[in-house]
Amino acid sequence: MPAEFxxxxxxxxxxxxxxxxxxxLRQGGIVIYPTDTxxxxxxxxxxxxxxxxxxQVKGIKLEKSDFSIICNDLSHISDYAKVSxxxxxxxxxxxxxxxxFVLTANTQLPRTLNPRKKTIGIRIPDHAxxxxxxxxxxxxIVTTSIKSDDDFMEYPTDPEEIFHQFQHKVDLVIDGGPGGLIPSTILDATDTDFEVIRQGLGEWE
Structure with a gap:
């Protein structure tokens, strides 16, 4: 059965x-959604x-996954990570x-995520x-960016094209308007001296 759009x-x-x-989500479904990137x-x-x-959809083994989580606000973060x-x-x-922000995970981070992970990426996207x-x-929710099967565009931006690509792999695709082309900036914040792991949309000096 194809995904819901x-x-x-x-x-x-x-x-x-x-x-x-x-x-x-509560029934165990996979959802594709827009973010600010x-x-x-x-x-x-x-x-x-x-x-x-x-x-499986990403084509990787769970023990090698590097998924992040999306929180609603800062109050959630200390529940799952150590924050200086x-x-x-x-x-x-x-x-x-x-x-x-990549932070050191604490013992409350669910073991359902990669149990070998010592860190966890935290996102609070600016998207309603x-x-x-x-x-x-x-x-x-656990989160990972989706990649395009188009050789010329790394990240798909058109929700209908996203649906066409993933309709038999996920359970629901949200059309929240056109997506962006640039992912988030990833910062290693496990130490007081932050390190840029990936320069993305967020400016960093």
Whole structure:
């Protein structure tokens, strides 16, 4: 059965449509959604089978995965990672925004994610749909960017093309408008001296 295709207003997400996304997530489904950078794919961080399926869609082994999680706000972050004062102050300045902060994971990070992981990437995207999903779900979702099967474009931007590419691999594709072409900037914040792992949309000096 092909995935469901659901158009949601990118600025004022319709509550009944968000409720449908939550239903799919709680049933163990994989959802593709917009962010403030590129479109992402994810599911409930507490569902081991869902995370295994995401790894399969990505074509990688779970033990080699490097998934991040999307939080709704800074209050969630200390539940899953160790955050220094420097990291917290920096995150407070730039989030929500196009950044992924890599932090040292704590013991509360679900074992459903790569159990060998000592760190976890944290995202708080500046996008109403994604943040409303996480807010209503009550806990973060696992996230990974989706790649295009087009040799000329690394990240797909057209929701209908995304649906065509992934309709038999995921359970729901959200149309939240055109996606971006540049992923988030990834920062290693496990130490007080931040290191840029990947320069993306977020500016960093």
């Amino acid at each position: 659901l158009s949601i207003h990118p600025i004022n997400p319709e509550p009944r449509k968000i409720a449908r996304v939550l239903e799919v 590129v479109y992402g794919m994810g599911g409930d961080i507490h569902n081991a089978r869902t995370i295994e399926r995401i790894a 004062d420097v990291a917290f102050k920096t995150m407070k300045k730039v989030l929500p925004g196009p950044y992924t 749909i994604t943040r409303e999903i996480v807010s209503q779900l009550g806990h973060p």
